[in-house]
Amino acid sequence: MIDFASLLPSILMMVAPILIAALGGMISEKAGVVNIALEGLMGIGAFTAATVHVLLEPVLPGWSLLIGVASGMVAGGLFSLIHAYASISLNADQVVSGTGINLLAVGIAVFLCQIIFHQDRTSAFQIGMTTDALGLYPTVWIALVVLLGVWFFLYKRPAGLRLRSCGENPQAAAAAGIDVRRLRYLAVMTSGLLGGWAGARLVLTETIQYSMSSINGQGFIALAAVSFGRWMPGGVAGAATLFGTSVALAISMVNVQDLRFLPPQFFSVVPYVLTILTLVLFSGKDFAPRAIGQPYEKGLR
Amino acid sequence: MPDKALPPKEKFDLIDLFTRSNGAVSLLVIALGFVFGSLFILLVGRDPVNMFSALLQVVTGWDSSRGVWNARYIGEWFVASMPLVLCGLSMAFAARTGLFNIGAEGQYIAGLTAAQFVALLFPPIPGLHWLVCVLAGLLAGAAWGGIAGWLKAKYTVSEVVTTIMLNYIALYVSQWLTHAFAPGANTYRTKAYPATSLLANPWIEDLTNGSRLGNGLWFMLLSVLVFWFIIDRTRLGFSLRATGFNKEAARASGIKVQSAITTSMVISGAFAGLAGVIVSMGSFSYGRVLPGMENYGFNGIAVALVGNVTAIGSLLAGLLFGMLNSAQPLMQSREIPKEITWIIFGLVVVFISFRNGFKLLADWRAKQRTKS
């Protein structure tokens, strides 16, 4: 029997950052901009948070965590501006600029580790995030709050209605007087903030330092969750939970008797295989925002 | 209705040059990459000259600190370049058909894994053994690329997403298969390869003063030729290029666009698979349980884009980036963190994505002119 109860805290710990990043990716894509750069944004967020925390820990204990997370968020936001500028103002191919950011983010992160810490990872910090009474990290609750917030914004606020129209039919949005470019910029920056935040949370809860394998594809898993969840908050939450569980099991299954018969990589592969299967199953219908990936050009009939 | 009079001949115009010439853009992007990379180095208080001197050393073999020529640097430069060139060819080939193959990483892994198994399990017949390894790698990479191609052709599933997913699937499946089934495997390696399976070439090894360069070199050069040949000289290449430039016109001309897409991904995967073979059978003497992505595939994207998705471009860009990679240990010893190469790769890709900006600039200017 898999003792889910005891595994639950670590499962949720892994789900939370994936969920937050996926929600960021969803917002960007709902506005019409593909964001492959989630992996890189999480990476730069994780690096920044770990670095700031390690450096400030001796000086400002207690506060350094918070400041670390905040700076991770900011780093993600700033980086995403590059992608935003390329894809929205320069009509760049969104996949190319996203891929470039992934390469650039990890490069800069490890480079700076070398400079600051003289090794290819940050120094280990003493205290990461701590769990609360229920044994859960605060990051789990925060993820829930973000989930509710995103849902509320997209479906209950006028700005959300406008944002979603930019991804479905930017010509219709423009005809209604909406500033499509501005909204898309905001959406991409939000995904950067959330991605950076997710990376920050991840490194502060799951490990003791940032290295180039900290994120290890979880940014792409978050992207897959957006697809699998059909670009809806509820669906994305479900997908992130499923995939996060899979990732968590991949790590902890060595401890579970009953799962020993499976190859160790089984749970690692599950999210990716599931995503491909869904894409094939739903290939007839397209749940993605209709105008996704197309640069917005004024005056098209 | 008379045609509007043509505007007077423009004097030499930078924006026009960059809009029209892809080669110029590539050079500009590389230059910018190095400039920003140097700025970065300066920003953290190190001396960019050290990076350039390290680069010079791997290309010429001249070791300034000891005052001797050492051909090994040149050999290792090529060793680092080969997989980059091949992964660049992989992405470039698909791109010519209008496809975005980000899956070279997974196709590389597939080729690598197949080669490892054949190396360890196939009878050690001299002359034949390594050839079968190469073939196995080609086929494995081709098959892995073909999956994405088939999914796109049959189900119109975006190859961008599927190839990313397949990258990770390849990695994990490779880890599992190698660890569980390869002879003598532990958590990170297998038993040593029989000598007959290696791509080592004693003559080249001698020439390059003991570098790891071997027969892989011929295969890489052959691949560049094959790429050029298929694209430029065969009717398959004709239909692939037509599909890549204008899918609708291709279709209206009777070209079977679906099968063009699948074929393209298969060949594209084969190139990357070959890269996997060359790395595993050329640079290593035992099989490995891959600890993670090797990034040749991802860096191959930069190679293809800078090389303007051509055969010769991929070769040159691959050599350029191989130069950066092989200089890493030297840079490290000169206080330049080796990750500067990743930064330069990333910058190059981002800058290339700005390319469309030139067109926008040109359009805006044309509009200004008509208004006046």
Added chain:
Amino acid sequence: MADYAIEMLGITKVFPGIIANDNVTLQVKPNEVHALLGENGAGKSTLMSILFGLYDPDGGSIRIGGREVKISNPNDAYAHGIGMVHQHFKLVHNYTVTENIVLGQIPRGFGGNTDLREAEARVAALSEKYGLNVDPRAKIESITVGMQQRVEILKILYRNADLMIFDEPTAVLTPQEIDELMVTFQRLKAEGKTIILITHKLKEITEAADRCTVLRRGQVVGTVTVSDTTEQALAEMMVGRPVTFGIEKAPAQPGEVVLSLQGLTVKGDKGNEAVRNLSLEVRAGEIVGIAGVDGNGQTELLAAITGLATPSGGKVLLKGKDITRVSIRERIRKGIGHVPEDRHKYGLVLEFRLDENLILKTFDRTPYSNSLGLLNTAPRLEHAQQMIEQFDIRAGQGPFTKARSMSGGNQQKAIIAREIDLSPELLVVAQPTRGLDVGAIEYIHKRLVDERDKGRAVLVVSFELDEILNLCDRIAALSKGEIVGIVPADHADVSQIGAMMAGVRHA
């Protein structure tokens, strides 16, 4: 009180190579329904796009209520009370009716949240007031085209538009929906709105409009009061007196039937039936022309013949053989040549050289490639050289010229050269001379007649009635996907055909 609600005075708009609007003056009285009539390319949509702020004019001015105004974008237009119902609806497919209507000005409720209930109430009120029946909670993708259009109308009423522009509103409606729309116009008028109606449908003009301005080739032909004129007269104004140079051609000698369309039905991309139960025959040695205004099913008809689309009903027969579901490559081999309407999208690969484009359909045959799959350069270059000479194609670098850098006329000659060179049994040609100068036009027409005289079957689709009259032996008028009538060219009456194109049936 000004005499006119809106005046567009001396408007000129130039696009590369075309003068879309040439010193056009349009004056619309308050509370009237003013129709804007003209063929495709006459300049109607351009003029209205200027009014709605989507384009800037190169000359002229706009006055509202006597005062000069500048309209740079749709928000300006709305601010002046101008709204436009587009021909291609600008609706978000998975939003509800209400959400689409209020998207420009979303009502806020408690705490600034979207107040959908208030929105629905406002929509219901507007709907009631103007008699525009919609289901506020339905999603756009699941309602009828007629209701979608009502949503578009409500959108601009919600923004308090007083001047409402309708761009070809009946193009996609069923006859019943058209009747409902006519009633709507009366309601709007009764509520004090002013309406500009862009159309080529004469029946609707006589039913709904008070006055009508006719445009032809970017210029105003005249403005008439509808009650003082007839459909025939309007048709004549629209197509103009034929200024034909006349092509020297011997009378046709039609032979056996080459193309036979039987009860053909083809769906358009909105799912509607773009071609309805159409039957037509084209014989060897004759040129049959299809006359009609753009959007009446020509594209879908040609797609079914060439293989780009599969019909949902009926058959396509080539020399007696059923090719309804045959692949494009097979149809090319069986002898169908196609000069497409959109030469850049379907006709040429612009990045390819001239010689490559000239063998785009034959590259896999000898002598252009051999049995090993290799391309043979020499035959290809020779062939290109021949084509250049035979068809007078002007290309700066000869066969090596990139298609993109050739002029429109020469690109078209290249396509025609390629297709004629295939010696097709059936040559299908769409808009053969669009955007070309007089010399190229003459040349291409001559070549098409030559093909006819060689015994080929030629089918020409054109929006230019002049061209059809000059070129064709028989003329079929197409309206809303159906052939309204077929007349022999020498008995053709311009106004009769113009009327048929606009949907008027004759006994």
